[in-house]
Amino acid sequence: MAPIIFIETERLLLRQWKATDFSTYISMNQDKEVMQYFPSVFSEEKTRQHIDIIQKNIKQDGYGLFALERKDTHSFIGFTGFAHPKFEADFTPCIEIGWRLSRNQWGMGFATEAAKACLAYGFRTLQFSAIHSFTSVLNTRSEQIMKKIGMQKTGEFDHPLLEQGHYLQKHVLYSIHSNNFLCTQN
Numbered sequence: 001m002a003p004i005i006f007i008e009t010e011r012l013l014l015r016q017w018k019a020t021d022f023s024t025y026i027s028m029n030q031d032k033e034v035m036q037y038f039p040s041v042f043s044e045e046k047t048r049q050h051i052d053i054i055q056k057n058i059k060q061d062g063y064g065l066f067a068l069e070r071k072d073t074h075s076f077i078g079f080t081g082f083a084h085p086k087f088e089a090d091f092t093p094c095i096e097i098g099w100r101l102s103r104n105q106w107g108m109g110f111a112t113e114a115a116k117a118c119l120a121y122g123f124r125t126l127q128f129s130a131i132h133s134f135t136s137v138l139n140t141r142s143e144q145i146m147k148k149i150g151m152q153k154t155g156e157f158d159h160p161l162l163e164q165g166h167y168l169q170k171h172v173l174y175s176i177h178s179n180n181f182l183c184t185q186n
């Protein structure tokens with residue numbers, strides 16, 4: 001059965017995950033460059049558990065970390081979409097937007113294209129009131145996407161799931177609110 005497509009952009013489909021995506025996602029999560037700003041790469045088992053959670057969340061909520069498929073090659077290239085952060089902070093519970101692409105797909109604007117479409121879907125269709133994003137202060141590539149899609153820096157925080165003094169602990173927090181997004185679109 002064909003997977004549900006939630007969003008279509010000029011070059012991408014944002015859809016439920018399918019079994020043929022798994023091997024690429026396992027490789028991505030073992031790539032040290034892709035995982036540079038995570039505490040470690042993911043084992044195959046951890047990636048399979050991650051996919052299982054993502055698929056269940058999409059099925060249950062109607063949104064989540066959507067699989068990205070290129071329309072020209074029909075290949076799976078990573079994910080962009082929504083998650084619910086599991087840690088306590090002054091901005092949680094909240095809706096987070098995030099992205100992770102295969103290394104050979106960087107530098108072509110796919111993450112930005114997918115993230116812009118997700119914001120529109122989140123505010124117009126899912127009626128979110130606010131969307132947040134965060135990453136290590138070192139991950140300027142990811143922060144660049146936050147800026148390019150119109151999010152504003154709202155602060156910095158120490159990630160509570162990383163030990164005190166961990167080199168990735170300090171994070172930037174970006175946010176965008178529904179009324180701000182919708183008035184820039186009209």
Ligand SMILES: CC(C)(COP(=O)(O)OP(=O)(O)OC[C@H]1O[C@@H](n2cnc3c(N)ncnc32)[C@H](O)[C@@H]1OP(=O)(O)O)[C@@H](O)C(=O)NCCC(=O)NCCS
Pocket residue numbers: 033034035037098099100101102105106107108109110111112113134135136139141142144145
């Ligand atoms: C973060 C990540 C998704 C960014 O990917 P990316 O390909 O660099 O991001 P973009 O989609 O914005 O593409 C960037 C470049 O593509 C180029 N580009 C080429 N064609 C383009 C097009 N048609 N439209 C837009 N940009 C285009 C631009 O030069 C752009 O660079 P710029 O930022 O100088 O404008 C990627 O580095 C990644 O997967 N990192 C690992 C996972 C990660 O850290 N995730 C975040 C954790 S919180």
